[in-house]
Amino acid sequence: MQRQAMFVVCLCAWVAGMFLARSPALAEAPRSLNVTLAERTVARFSKLELILAVQPVGENPDDPNEVDLRVELTSPGGRHLVIPAFYSQAFERRQLDKGGRQVAWLYPVGSPEWKVRFAPTEVGTYTGAVKLRDGAGDVESRAFSFDCVPSESSGFVRVSAQDPRFLEFADGKPFFVLGQNVAFIKSLGEAEDMFAKLGADGANYVRVWACCEDWAMGVEARKSAWGRSWEWAPPLVQLPGREGYHSAQRCVQIAGKEGASIALSPTRDLATQPDTRYLLTGKVRTDNGVSLRVEVQGTPPAEPLSSPGKWTAFRHEFTTGADQWWLPGVSFALTAKGSAWVRELSLREADDGPELLEEADANRPVRGRYNQLDCFMLDQLVEAAERNGLYLQLCLLTRDHYMADLTDARSGKYGEAVADAEKLLRYAVARWGYSTHVATWEYFNEIDPGLPLERFYTECGDYLERTDPYHHLRTASHWNPAPKWWKNAALDLADEHYYMRPNTGPLFKDAVASVLGRAAELRAAAPSKPALLSEFGMTADNWQRTDYLDKDKDFTHLHNALWASALSGLSGTVMDWFWDDVHKRDLYSLYRPVAAFTADVPFTTGKLRRIAAAASPDRLRLVGLQGDDRAYLWLNDAEASWWNLNVEGRTPERIQDASIEIKGLPVGRYHVAWWDTFAGRPTEPATVTAGAHSLQLDVPAFLRDTACKLVPAPR
Numbered sequence: 001m002q003r004q005a006m007f008v009v010c011l012c013a014w015v016a017g018m019f020l021a022r023s024p025a026l027a028e029a030p031r032s033l034n035v036t037l038a039e040r041t042v043a044r045f046s047k048l049e050l051i052l053a054v055q056p057v058g059e060n061p062d063d064p065n066e067v068d069l070r071v072e073l074t075s076p077g078g079r080h081l082v083i084p085a086f087y088s089q090a091f092e093r094r095q096l097d098k099g100g101r102q103v104a105w106l107y108p109v110g111s112p113e114w115k116v117r118f119a120p121t122e123v124g125t126y127t128g129a130v131k132l133r134d135g136a137g138d139v140e141s142r143a144f145s146f147d148c149v150p151s152e153s154s155g156f157v158r159v160s161a162q163d164p165r166f167l168e169f170a171d172g173k174p175f176f177v178l179g180q181n182v183a184f185i186k187s188l189g190e191a192e193d194m195f196a197k198l199g200a201d202g203a204n205y206v207r208v209w210a211c212c213e214d215w216a217m218g219v220e221a222r223k224s225a226w227g228r229s230w231e232w233a234p235p236l237v238q239l240p241g242r243e244g245y246h247s248a249q250r251c252v253q254i255a256g257k258e259g260a261s262i263a264l265s266p267t268r269d270l271a272t273q274p275d276t277r278y279l280l281t282g283k284v285r286t287d288n289g290v291s292l293r294v295e296v297q298g299t300p301p302a303e304p305l306s307s308p309g310k311w312t313a314f315r316h317e318f319t320t321g322a323d324q325w326w327l328p329g330v331s332f333a334l335t336a337k338g339s340a341w342v343r344e345l346s347l348r349e350a351d352d353g354p355e356l357l358e359e360a361d362a363n364r365p366v367r368g369r370y371n372q373l374d375c376f377m378l379d380q381l382v383e384a385a386e387r388n389g390l391y392l393q394l395c396l397l398t399r400d401h402y403m404a405d406l407t408d409a410r411s412g413k414y415g416e417a418v419a420d421a422e423k424l425l426r427y428a429v430a431r432w433g434y435s436t437h438v439a440t441w442e443y444f445n446e447i448d449p450g451l452p453l454e455r456f457y458t459e460c461g462d463y464l465e466r467t468d469p470y471h472h473l474r475t476a477s478h479w480n481p482a483p484k485w486w487k488n489a490a491l492d493l494a495d496e497h498y499y500m501r502p503n504t505g506p507l508f509k510d511a512v513a514s515v516l517g518r519a520a521e522l523r524a525a526a527p528s529k530p531a532l533l534s535e536f537g538m539t540a541d542n543w544q545r546t547d548y549l550d551k552d553k554d555f556t557h558l559h560n561a562l563w564a565s566a567l568s569g570l571s572g573t574v575m576d577w578f579w580d581d582v583h584k585r586d587l588y589s590l591y592r593p594v595a596a597f598t599a600d601v602p603f604t605t606g607k608l609r610r611i612a613a614a615a616s617p618d619r620l621r622l623v624g625l626q627g628d629d630r631a632y633l634w635l636n637d638a639e640a641s642w643w644n645l646n647v648e649g650r651t652p653e654r655i656q657d658a659s660i661e662i663k664g665l666p667v668g669r670y671h672v673a674w675w676d677t678f679a680g681r682p683t684e685p686a687t688v689t690a691g692a693h694s695l696q697l698d699v700p701a702f703l704r705d706t707a708c709k710l711v712p713a714p715r
Helices: 018-022 188-200 241-245 372-387 412-432 454-467 502-509 511-525 556-566 579-584 588-598 642-646
Strands: 007-013 031-037 041-043 048-053 068-074 080-084 086-098 101-118 124-134 137-140 144-149 157-159 167-169 179-181 205-209 236-238 250-256 261-263 277-286 292-296 312-319 330-334 338-349 391-395 438-442 473-475 494-500 531-538 613-616 620-626 631-637 658-663 668-676 681-690 694-699 705-712
Touching (some): 031 137, 031 144, 068 101, 080 101, 101 188, 101 412, 157 473, 179 579, 188 588, 250 261, 250 330, 372 391, 531 556, 556 588, 588 668, 694 705
Parallel strands (some): 041 144, 205 391
Antiparallel strands (some): 031 048, 048 101, 068 080, 236 250, 261 330, 277 312, 613 658, 631 705
C-alpha cells in the first residue's frame, strides 16, 4: 500500500473589526487558517478532502453571508474554480439491537470541523489557496498544490452531447436509468442493504429524499424535541415578562396543575455512551410558589428548581448504566399549579463534548440550519451508492418549508425563499457534489405546478451554474402533470410522477397502457431533453398503498412497466415507489433482465425513434425503438396484465405463430436475438433479410412477453 503523505499549510493573518469586538482578549493575537491535505495525488473524478483548522466568526456556520469559507483552485488547463467549504460534525456508528431490531447508533465524536471535498476532472497539477471572509475580516492560506492522475472512472452524469434526449457520462458512455425510489431513510442499515441488492441485480439509479420533515432523513427540515410535523402544537411561547415584550425569542412552557409535565421527545432515539456522566443544563423561570422537577428516568431525583420572576441557570448531572446506549426518558414536572419556563437546554458529556440536544432549541429557524446527523447519514448513503454502482437523484428542499413563500414572485418572502434555497444548494454542492454517483439535484418533491416558479427555477439554476463546478443535472417534480415546467430550460430533466389508481378506470388494470400514455405525454412536452417517470406505482384512490399490491405477488405490474418504459423513448425505466414491498419480497431480480437487455442499446448514438412496426395477432402489443439500421422491441400479450393474472386468476396462454412487420430498415441481412424477459438472456438467434418495403419476423412461441434485438448481420 502506498504510504499517504500529510501536507499542512498555515498562514497567520492579522484581523480586526467584529472579531476583535467580540473577543477583546485576543485583540493582539493573529488568526491562523490551517489546511490539511491527506493526499498529494488523487485519481481523476475521485474525492480529495481538505480539513480546515479555523474558527470563523459568525452565529450560523451554515450561512455563507456570515461565514464564507472556500478554496479557490486553478486547474491544469487554467480554469478558475471556487469550491465552498462546509461545516461538519463527525459521528461514530454502530449497529445495535434495540427491541429485537437492528438500529444505527450514531454518536457525535469530537468537535465540528470545516471541510472541503473536491473531485478533479483534469489530469495534471492543481494549485490553490483557502480563503475566509467572516465578521472578523479576511484570511487567506498560503498556496498549495496537488496532482491529479488518470483513472478508469467515466465521470459525472450529464445530458448527452450526442442525443439530448438521453444521458451519458463525461467520457461519452451512455447512461440509461434503471432503478427505484428509496425515499424515506429511517434505517440506515436497511437502506444500505437495499442499495447492495439493487446494485447486485443490475439497477443503477436511486431517488432519495434528503427533504423529509421529522419522520425520516431531512437535511434542512425542522426536527424538534417538542412536537411533530403531523400534529404541530409545541409548548413554545415567547419569553415571559418584559423580556418577552422586547424579544421574539421563545422558550418552553410547562403549565397546569400539580404534576403537569412535558417530556423531551427527540425525533429519533438519541444515542448515549454507557457508564458515562452527562450534564443537562439550561435556564428556568417559575411562578411564585411553583417549582420544577427535572426527571431523568432511572436516575435519582434532582432537587426541585424554583426561580420566581427571573431566569436562573440549572445543572443536572446523571450517569448512564453499564449497557445504556440510548438516552432515557427526560421530563419536566410542576410541583404545584402554575407555570414554569425552560430555555437554552443543552446535553453534553460532563467532561464536555459535542451538543446532543440540538432538537431542544426553541429558537431554531425553520430554514437555514442543517441537521448534522442527517448530513452524516447522507454521507453514508453516497458512499453506499459508490460501492454498489448506483447513481443518486437527491431531493433536497423540504417543500412545505418553502411553498407558502413562493406564491408571489415579486414579494420579499419569495426572494428570501430563493436565497435560503441557494444556501442549501451551496451546502449540497460542498458536501456531496464531489461524488460522480450524485447524478441529479431535485429541488422539490411534488411542488404545486400552479405556483409562479419561473423565477425560482431560473435563479437557483443560475446559482448552480456558478457554484456547482460539476454541473449536476437539475430537476423538480410537481403534484400534477406539468408540461410548462417540463419544457423549462432551467430544468435539465423532465420529471413526472404517475400512479395507477382505481379511479383511472381501465388504466388501473393495465401497466403497459399507463406507462406508454405517460411517456407520450412527457415526450410531447419535452421532445429534446432527458425525461423520467421518477415515481410510479399502484395505489388506492387516496394515493395510499393499496391491498392490490398484495394480490400482485410477483409484481407483474412492475415487470410490465419496466419493459414498456425501457423502450418507450424515455431516458430510463419507471422508478417504483414501493421500495419496502420490493425489499420484503426480494423482487430485485425484476431489474436484472432489463439491465442485461439495455446494456448495449445505443441510446445516445443510435438515432433511435419510435419503431414503425405492427404485430399479429391483435392481442399483442409492440413497444420499441429503431435506428437507421437496427431495432429493439418488446412484445407483450395484452391479456397477461397483472389484473388478469393475479386478481382474476387467469392462466396465461402460450402465444404461437405470431409475426412482426418492421418498416424503414435498409435492405439487407440482420441478426435477430430473441430474449427471455424473465431470465434476462437471449434464447433463439436467427438471421433474416429485409426487403425493399419491410422486414418480416416470425416470433418464437412465448408466454406473457418476449423481447428482441435486431442488428445488421456481419458481412
